[in-house]
Amino acid sequence: xxxxSKHVALVAGVFxxxxxTVTAAPSTPQADPCAKFAGQTFVVPSDxxxxxxxxxxxxxxxxxxxxxxxxxxxxxxFEDFYLKSPPPFQESTTNIRADLAKINSTKFATDYDFNRAxxxxxxxxxxxxxxxxxxxxxxxxNLLPAPVVTLEENGVQNVFVAPDSVEFVSLLGSExxxxxxxxxxxxxxxxxxxxxxxxxxxxxxxxxxxxxTQSGNYLDHGVRVNSVFSSYRISGTDFSQRFGDIxxxxxxxxxxxxxxxxxxxxxxxxxxxxxxxxxxxxLPFTDQASFWEANCAANDxxxxxxxxxxxxxxxxxxxxxxxxxxxxxxxxxxxxxPGPFVPTLPQTAGSTGVIKSYILPGNKTxxxxxxxxxxxxxxxxxxxxxxIAEFKSAGVTRLILDLTNxxxxxxxxxxxxxxxLAGAQIGYPGFQSTSRANPLAQKILxxxxxxxxxxxxxxYSPDNWAFLNDTEMPLNFDYNDPSVPFKINGVTDQNSIxxxxxxxxxxxPPEEPPFDLKNVAIVGNANxxxxxxxxxxxxxxxxxTKVAIFGGKPGLQMEYKGMAGNQVLEWTDLDTEIKTAxxxxxxxxxxxxxxxxxxxxxxxxxxxxxxxxxxIAYKSELPQLRFPYTSDTYNNPQNLWIFAExxxxx
Ligand SMILES: *[C@@H]1O[C@H](CO)[C@@H](O)[C@H](O)[C@H]1NC(C)=O
Ligand SMILES: *[C@@H]1O[C@H](CO)[C@@H](O)[C@H](O)[C@H]1NC(C)=O
Ligand SMILES: *[C@@H]1O[C@H](CO)[C@@H](O)[C@H](O)[C@H]1NC(C)=O
Ligand SMILES: *[C@@H]1O[C@H](CO)[C@@H](O)[C@H](O)[C@H]1NC(C)=O
Ligand SMILES: *[C@@H]1O[C@H](CO)[C@@H](O)[C@H](O)[C@H]1NC(C)=O
Numbered sequence: 268x269x270x271x272s273k274h275v276a277l278v279a280g281v282f283x284x285x286x287x288t289v290t291a292a293p294s295t296p297q298a299d300p301c302a303k304f305a306g307q308t309f310v311v312p313s314d315x316x317x318x319x320x321x322x323x324x325x326x327x328x329x330x331x332x333x334x335x336x337x338x339x340x341x342x343x344x345f346e347d348f349y350l351k352s353p354p355p356f357q358e359s360t361t362n363i364r365a366d367l368a369k370i371n372s373t374k375f376a377t378d379y380d381f382n383r384a385x386x387x388x389x390x391x392x393x394x395x396x397x398x399x400x401x402x403x404x405x406x407x408x409n410l411l412p413a414p415v416v417t418l419e420e421n422g423v424q425n426v427f428v429a430p431d432s433v434e435f436v437s438l439l440g441s442e443x444x445x446x447x448x449x450x451x452x453x454x455x456x457x458x459x460x461x462x463x464x465x466x467x468x469x470x471x472x473x474x475x476x477x478x479x480t481q482s483g484n485y486l487d488h489g490v491r492v493n494s495v496f497s498s499y500r501i502s503g504t505d506f507s508q509r510f511g512d513i514x515x516x517x518x519x520x521x522x523x524x525x526x527x528x529x530x531x532x533x534x535x536x537x538x539x540x541x542x543x544x545x546x547x548x549x550l551p552f553t554d555q556a557s558f559w560e561a562n563c564a565a566n567d568x569x570x571x572x573x574x575x576x577x578x579x580x581x582x583x584x585x586x587x588x589x590x591x592x593x594x595x596x597x598x599x600x601x602x603x604x605p606g607p608f609v610p611t612l613p614q615t616a617g618s619t620g621v622i623k624s625y626i627l628p629g630n631k632t633x634x635x636x637x638x639x640x641x642x643x644x645x646x647x648x649x650x651x652x653x654x655i656a657e658f659k660s661a662g663v664t665r666l667i668l669d670l671t672n673x674x675x676x677x678x679x680x681x682x683x684x685x686x687x688l689a690g691a692q693i694g695y696p697g698f699q700s701t702s703r704a705n706p707l708a709q710k711i712l713x714x715x716x717x718x719x720x721x722x723x724x725x726x727y728s729p730d731n732w733a734f735l736n737d738t739e740m741p742l743n744f745d746y747n748d749p750s751v752p753f754k755i756n757g758v759t760d761q762n763s764i765x766x767x768x769x770x771x772x773x774x775x776p777p778e779e780p781p782f783d784l785k786n787v788a789i790v791g792n793a794n795x796x797x798x799x800x801x802x803x804x805x806x807x808x809x810x811x812t813k814v815a816i817f818g819g820k821p822g823l824q825m826e827y828k829g830m831a832g833n834q835v836l837e838w839t840d841l842d843t844e845i846k847t848a849x850x851x852x853x854x855x856x857x858x859x860x861x862x863x864x865x866x867x868x869x870x871x872x873x874x875x876x877x878x879x880x881x882x883i884a885y886k887s888e889l890p891q892l893r894f895p896y897t898s899d900t901y902n903n904p905q906n907l908w909i910f911a912e913x914x915x916x917x
Contacts, residue, residue, distance in 0.1 A: 302554040308547055309443055312519035315407045315545040319519075321555055322378040322403075322563070328862055329371070329381055336385065336399060336866045337367050338857035339841060341705045343397055344832070344872040345884065350756040353885050355824065356486045358479065359393045379404055382864070383518070387480075389866075393491065394884075395484035395593030395674075395796050396835040396869035403563035403863060406549035407519045412436045412447055412454035413526070413541050414497035414514035415462055415470070416902075417818055419895035424821040426470035428528065429497045430459040431902050434605035435508055439546075446544050454541070456530055459898075463536055464527035465513070471820050474513065482512045484593050486884060489825030490793040493818045498792055499604050499902050500672030501638025504620055506604040508902060509595075509672060519545040563862055570859045571842025573849070574724040586722035586731065586771060588644060589834045591797035592675035594867075610905040617653030620646045621676075624654035625905070626661050627912055633658035634908045636669040637684070640676030640798040647680050648774035651687055655781050665786040665916050667908055671817075675797025678834055679770035685805045686776040688787060693809070695737055697768045698801065698873035698883065700833045704750035704761040707845075707855040712747050714848035725847050726840070726870075732766040739769060765874070788813040788915040790907065793827055793890070800831035801873055804883045808876040815892040815911055817900065827890035831883045832869035841868070 301318035304310045340346060340363055352360040366388050375381040382401040389399040413428045414435065429435060433455050437444060447454050465473035478491035485491050497511040509515070513524075523540040530537070550561035615624040615633070620643055623636045635654055640647065658666070666688075675681075678697075686696035702708065708727070715728045719742060722731045729740035740746060750761035787806070793816045795803055806812035807827065814827040836844075838860070845856050875886040892914070900907040 299554045301552065301558040304547075305553045306551070309446060310407070310519070310545045310547055312407075312409055312522050312543050312545045315519035315547070318555065318558065319379045319404055319406075320377045322559065324375045324378055324381055328378060329375075331858060331861045332382075332385070332864060333367060333371055335838070335857040335860055337364075338707075338855065339838065339866045339868050340364075340367070341855070342703055342708065342836070342841065342870055343868045344701070344703055345394065345397070345869060345882070347755045347758040347760055348882075348885060349392065350758065352486070355488075355887055356393075356885065358488050359391070359486055361392070363392075390481065390483035391479075393483055393486050393830075394832065394869060395830040396591065396832040396867060398483065398594065399864065399866050400594065401862070401864045402549075403559070405517060406562050407545040407547055408510075409516045409519045409521065409543045409545050410439070410443070410510060411514040411524055411541055411543050412444070413457045413460075413524075414510050416496045416498075416511075417471075417474075417820070417896060418901060419897050424895050426462040426465075426474065428457045428460045428462060429902065430898050431508075431605055431608065432458045434607065435497075435602065435902075438602045438605065443544060443546075447542065450542060452542055457528065457539070457541070459531040460528040462526055462528045466525055474820060477512050477516075481516055484595075484796060485794070485829035487793075487826040487829070489819050489823050490829050492820045492823065493792045493794055493825070496818065497902075498672060498794070498818070499608070499904055501621060501623065501636060504638070504642065506609050506623075506904075508602060508604045510602075519543070565859075565861050565863060568839065569863050571839045571844070571846050573846040574843060575718075575720070575847055575849075586769075587724070587726055589678040589726070589768065589871075590676060591678050591681075591801065591832055591834050592639070592641060593796040593830060595672075595674055604902065608903045612905060615654045615657040617650030617657075620650050622647065622650045622654065624650075624657075625908070626658065626663055627909060630661050630663060632665040632667060632908075632912045632916070633661075633663040634667045634669060636671075636904060637673055637799075639673050640680040640684075640802070641674075642676070644677055644680065645773045647677075648683055648772060651684060652774050655687070659781060664782060665912075666782050666788070667911055667915065668787070668789045669904060669908065670789055670791035670795045670799050670803060671904070672792065672794045673796070673799035674794075675799050678768060678798055678801070679772070681798035681802035681805070682768065682770055683772055683774075683776065684802055687774075688780060688782070688806070689784060689810060690780040691776045691778050695767055696805065698805070698833065698876065699735065699765040699879060700732075700768060700871050700873055701751070701753075701762040701765055702871045704747035704763050705855075707850065707853060709747045709750070710850050710853060710855075711844055711848040712745060714850055716743050716745060718849070720847065725844055726834075726836070727844055727848065731769065733769050735765060735767060737767055740766070762872075784810045784812065786916065788815065788911070789827075790815045790817065790911045790915075791827075792816065792818050793825055794829055795827070796829040797832060797835065800828035801833070801883065803828050804831060804886075804888065805876070807888060813892065813915060814890040815894060815915060816890040817894050817907065818896050819893070821895065824889065825893070826888060828888070831873060833871035833873035834869075835867055836870040837867045838865045841870075
C-alpha cells in the first residue's frame with residue numbers, strides 16, 4: 268500500500284514530459300473514476316479501487332487524523348500489553364507509538380494509502396474494540412461467489428467451497444449473479460468443491476494468512492481462522508450467513524482469487540480464477556466530488572457534542588448504557604441464511620428479537636441462539652424470561668446456548684443473562700473493572716464532579732459505577748485520585764480503582780438457577796466478542812460451564828472466546844465525554860476530525876475472576892470440547908444443536 272517517494276517523482280516526471288509533448292493536441296478531460304460506476308450496487312473491484320485511490324494524499328488530513336488517533340490511544344486500556352503480548356497471543360505484539368510514528372513519516376501516494384495503513388495497523392492489533400474505520404474507504408465489500416468453509420468428511424478435514432453457495436450467493440440477486448453470467452463464468456459448479464490451494468498456497472495456510480492480516484477483532488489466532496470461513500449467524504434479528512473474510516474482504520483489492528480445487532463428482536484438480544465483485548455500501552453519489560461529500564467529509568455526526576446544552580440533557584431520561592461490541596461490516600443489502608437451513612422447529616415465546624429459542628425433539632433440551640446482546644435492552648430481558656418459562660413448563664431440563672458469531676452489545680445484558688441462569692443468589696454477576704487514569708481522564712472526571720454531572724449524560728460520572736460492595740459511588744467520589752499503578756512489560760500505567768458495573772434491569776432474575784448449571788452448555792464458533800466473551804467467561808470461570816467450539820483449523824489450538832474488553836467508546840462517545848466535561852481546550856484533548864473516520868477504543872478492562880491481576884482478554888481459556896463442522900452442521904443451526912445435544916449431555 269505504501270508507495271515510495273521515487274515512484275511519486277517518476278509519475279510527476281512522466282506527466283510533465285507528456286504535458287510538454289502534447290501541448291498542441293486538444294486536451295481531453297481525465298475521466299472521473301467514481302462517476303464511472305455511480306448508481307451501481309456492484310462494481311468491478313479495480314474500478315472501485317481506482318475511485319478510492321483518486322483522492323490525493325493530504326498532509327493536513329494526516330496530521331488531523333493521526334493527532335486524533337494518538338490522543339485516543341492514551342485511553343486504550345491494553346496499550347502496554349502490546350509491547351510483549353503474553354502467550355498464546357504473541358502474534359499481536361507491537362509498539363503502538365512506534366507504529367504511529369512510522370505512519371506519520373511514511374510517504375503516501377494517496378489519501379487511501381494513508382488511511383489503509385492506519386486501518387491495517389489497528390486491525391492487526393486484533394482487538395475488535397480498538398480499530399480505525401475510515402468511512403470513506405470502508406465503502407465496499409469484495410464478494411466472491413465461492414465462499415469457503417472447513418468441513419470434516421470421512422474423518423478428514425479440508426477446505427471446501429460452501430456446499431450451499433448456489434442457494435446462498437443467489438440471495439444477492441440477479442444483479443450480482445448476472446455479472447458472472449455475462450462473463451461466462453460458471454460459479455455454480457464450484458459449490459461443494461474441495462479446495463486444495465488458494466493463491467498458490469495450501470488452503471489452510473491461506474486461511475492463516477488472512478487471519479493474520481485481515482480478520483482482526485480477536486487476540487487469538489485460532490479464533491480468527493474461523494472468521495475467514497463462511498458461517499451462520501443472526502444479523503439484527505434475522506438468520507443470516509456470513510461470507511467469511513476470504514470470500515468477503517473489506518477492500519476491493521483483488522479482481523480474482525485463484526483456487527486449485529476438485530469439483531464435486533470430479534477427481535481432477537483444476538486451477539480456477541474466481542472473479543470478485545465489489546458491493547457498494549456507501550451513500551449515493553454521482554461523481555468523485557459527491558463521493559467525497561457523502562462518504563468522506565466530516566459531517567454533524569463525525570465528532571461528539573456537549574450534552575450539557577439544555578435540550579440534549581432533558582431529552583435523556585435514563586442513564587447511559589455501556590456497550591461492548593465489535594464492528595463486522597457486511598453487505599448493506601443483508602444476505603439471509605438460505606431458507607432450507609433455517610431451523611424448522613417451532614420457536615418458543617420470546618423469539619422475535621436477537622434471541623431465537625427452540626425445544627429440541629424429545630422435550631429434554633432447550634436451545635437459546637443468542638445472536639447478540641444488542642437491540643432492545645428491555646426486550647432481551649423479557650425474551651429470556653419468556654423462553655425459559657416455556658422451557659420449564661415443557662419439562663425441559665437442559666439448555667444449550669448458541670453464541671456463534673455473537674459480536675456483543677450491552678454490557679449489562681451479558682451480566683443479566685449470567686445472573687438469570689445462575690440465580691440472583693450469586694450476587695454481583697460481572698467482573699471487576701478499571702479505566703485508564705491518564706492526565707486527561709483525571710481532568711474529565713474532576714470536571715464532571717465539579718459540575719455535578721450524572722450518569723444521564725456522561726460515562727465518567729462516579730454514579731455510573733459501584734464500589735466492590737455494590738454501593739453506588741457518591742457523585743463527588745474521584746475514583747482516579749489516587750490512581751492505582753499497574754505494571755506490565757516494564758511500563759507502569761495509572762488506572763482507576765477497581766469498581767463494579769451498575770445495571771438498571773427491568774426483569775428481576777430468579778433467586779435460584781432455572782436449570783442445574785451442570786446441564787447448561789455453550790456451543791459456537793468462538794467468534795464471540797465483547798459482551799459475549801464476558802458472558803461466556805463468566806459462565807466458564809464461575810460455573811465451569813461446558814463449552815463446545817466448532818470449526819477452526821485442524822490441530823490448531825483455539826480459545827473459546829474472542830475479544831474481551833469491558834466497554835468500548837466510539838470516537839464520538841469519547842469526544843462527547845470531553846466536550847460535556849468542558850475540557851476540549853486541553854492540549855491533551857484529541858482534535859475534532861475533518862473527515863468521517865472513527866477511532867474506537869477499549870476503554871475499560873474486565874479483570875479475570877480466577878486471577879484478578881489478569882484481564883480476561885489475556886487469560887487463555889480453551890474449550891473443553893472441539894468439533895469439526897460437517898456438511899450437515901456448518902450452515903444448519905438445528906442440525907448442529909441436535910448433534911451437540913448428543914455429545915454434551917449423557
Ligand atoms: C487538504 O485538506 C484540507 C482540509 O480538508 C483542505 O482545507 C485543503 O485544501 C486540502 N489540501 C489540498 C492540497 O487539497
Ligand atoms: C507527526 O509528525 C509531526 C511533524 O513531525 C509532528 O508535529 C506530530 O506531532 C506527529 N504526530 C504524531 C501523532 O506523532
Ligand atoms: C454428483 O453426482 C451425484 C450422483 O450421480 C448426483 O446426484 C449429483 O447431482 C452430482 N452433483 C453435481 C454437482 O454434479
Ligand atoms: C413434547 O412436547 C410436545 C408439546 O407439549 C408434545 O406434543 C410432544 O408429544 C412431546 N414429545 C415428547 C417426546 O415427549
Ligand atoms: C461500600 O464501600 C465503600 C468504599 O469502601 C464505603 O464507603 C461504603 O460505606 C460501603 N458501603 C456499605 C453499605 O458497606
